[in-house]
Amino acid sequence: MTKSYTVSVDAGNGGVNAVIAGKGKLGYKSHYMPSVRAAATGDTLGLGSEWELDYQWVDWNGHRYVTGDDVTKITKRGLERHTGSNRYGNEFHQFLVAKALAELGIKDGEINLTVFAPPGLYVHARETMLEHFMSDPPVTIYLKGDKAARHWKYSNLTVWPEGIGAAACFVVDKNGKMQNTDILSGEVVLLDAGAHTLDALQMSDGNFNPENLQHATWENGGVDVHIRQPILRTVHKAHDDFANVTVDDIDRVIRLGSVSGDYMLKVAGQEINLESLLKKYSERYAEWTANNIIDGVFGGLKGIKSLILFGGGAYRINDHLKEWYGDKLLDTKKHATTKGIPLEDMNAVGGLRLALLQQGS
Secondary structure, eight states: OOOEEEEEEEEOSSEEEEEEEOSSSSSEEEEEEESOEEEOOOOOOSOOTTTSOOOOEEEETTEEEEETHHHHHHOSSSOBOOOSTTOTTSHHHHHHHHHHHHHTTOOSSEEEEEEEEOGGGHHHHHHHHHHHHHHSOOEEEEETTOSSOEEEEEEEEEEEETTHHHHHHHHBOTTSOBOOOOTTSSEEEEEEEOSSEEEEEEEETTEEOGGGGGGSEEETOSHIIIIIHHHHHHHHHHOGGGTTOOHHHHHHHHHHHHHHSOOEEEETTEEEEOHHHHHHHHHHHHHHHIIIIIITTTGGGTTOOEEEEESTTHHHHHHHHHHHHGGGBOOGGGSTTTTTOOGGGHHHHHHHHHHHHHHHO
8 A cells, every 4th residue: 555645845945844744742743954965975984983974865866965964064065055036846946855755754655745935936936846846757865774765756736835834823723623713814914034035925814915925025035144144254254264164054053052052153173152143133134124024015014913923034033023013923832723833844834734624625
């Protein structure tokens, strides 16, 4: 009997958030990795993990790569990313999705896949993703340690505008059941703060309002331009030993520091604490978001019932926007269907719940 899986992958410019339906308190299993790769050989001297770097590699389309956080440990050369409007559905995008699904434990079978595109790019991106994901040959991918290559095919592909998934988290529970709630009634604005883009969606009584489509996606409006790159420029000027530090190093320190409280970047015996820089540019990013989008497009939320903020960049600006806009900014920790979901997982989890809702109906 062919195995089947329901998965949702938000493969963004900065990171990949993937979830698969399963057991547990939140009803899913998740995987995250930065959206970066580099060519790798996988060669070894056979010295063991005590004397030799141990890292995961992956074979894909006849090439071997190292991905995610392992990239910052292994090499600074030939780093590969793809940002912007042409990335959706291309080889690199498909690779990120496949690698995430392999990390979630899938080895074979049929995949009911949900993916996302920025609302301002949605119409074209959707057609491209449907064409490439569904018409290409079945996926073949091989992870270090696998006894055989993994093979699967996509039996169904659903593409949602980024933001719809996050909204769905409030009205669909982990089992794919609609909830009796008025939380999306009236005018609601959704802000998805990603690495490359900041997406702004207005919903009216739970439906997307296309009148604001021209303001839906702000390219170069994410944390890369506003936070990571300014920090990187400062780090490069601090000492010659920091000359080879990349944005991936900055990203890793920020992510790990958000959990541990340690924002120290260490290179060649030199170290620099990024915490004050992170606070400085996070506040500036919050001001930019408020001035250009919340006030500039949505009138300072006058006539708007609620603002829903999510995405990896949300952590950087949430407190500032809460101070300025008060209770209009919804707190996901206080709602039964969103409590416990990390802000960066909101899109992917909502996409998964919508897929379960569709299956149930």
